[in-house]
Amino acid sequence: MTAEHTPKRIGQGMWMVAWVLLLGLLYLFFEDTISQHYNPNQNLIADNGSATVVLQRNRAGHYVAPGKINGTDVTFLLDTGATTISIPEAVANKIGLEKGFRSDVSTANGNITVYNSTLDSVQLGGIKLLDIRGHINPYMDGETVLLGMSFMKHLEITQKGNTLTLRR
Template sequence: MPKEPFSTQDTASAGRTVARGMHYLAWIVLLAMLTVYFNDFVGEQRNPNQHLNYVEAGSGEVVLARNRAGHYVAPGWINGQPVTFLLDTGATRVSVPETLAARLGLRRGAEHKTMTANGVISVYATELDRVQLGGIELRAVPASINPFMPDETVLLGMSFMQHLELVQRDGELTLSIPR
């Protein structure tokens, strides 16, 4: 016997297919929303100072919150380009990863040896025209291009911070230009 064009069996099968598709779509949307939420959550845990991107230079002071690992991480600018800083009072100079230095157009200067936690390495001298962290901007900051740094986080060393007053209290670090 020939099959009718729209049997109840075909309608039920189509309904199950649509329901299954909607179920998968709901899971995909839920997973996408959770991914966005947790990416923001993890980013905020690593860098609780993300709001500094919106502070203009000139105020001469910045207050940073310590992240969960106990570090001070903050967005900033080198020669007008956005970067992420990790404050490092143990670093003599600002240390820029080589891949980031190339993108910023920094020139390699003289090679010199420096001591790191992993031993002695060769780095290259350079000078940063402008370095901005929140409301603080300094010019002609000595720096090093480091070919061994694995990511694009800049170590903000003492060649920048030596010009500032630093006060640490209750999980916050206040940096200011001395008056």
């Protein structure tokens, strides 16, 4: 390698590093933006003194929010069409839930077998309920828990525009 090629190679290397950094920054920016579009409530404060939770609808028209089951962080998708809280098996394993008795349930995709479970605590924002029915669903992919009516039947629910207010 000649002396005149060395500065050219250093310059090319610097350009490559600059592009990698720029692409990394763009990834971080857009990952946060996409995450915010899916879950506009991700900064929901768990104020234990408040019995009211106000959620914003995401771009797909769903209400997604962070919460806790038995003290473990989860992401909820509110589902008034679900009778109970439906937990993907992988999430149930992370929480340490044990499978209870088998049950057949009817879903939008047909009949499936789930395993009943009693959840010690379920929390959404400042609303915390104890001894709530749920089930472990071995057919659900992903990490999102369907927050069904076994939780929401204890609440007053008001929807206005893109806002859902849950009140204990």
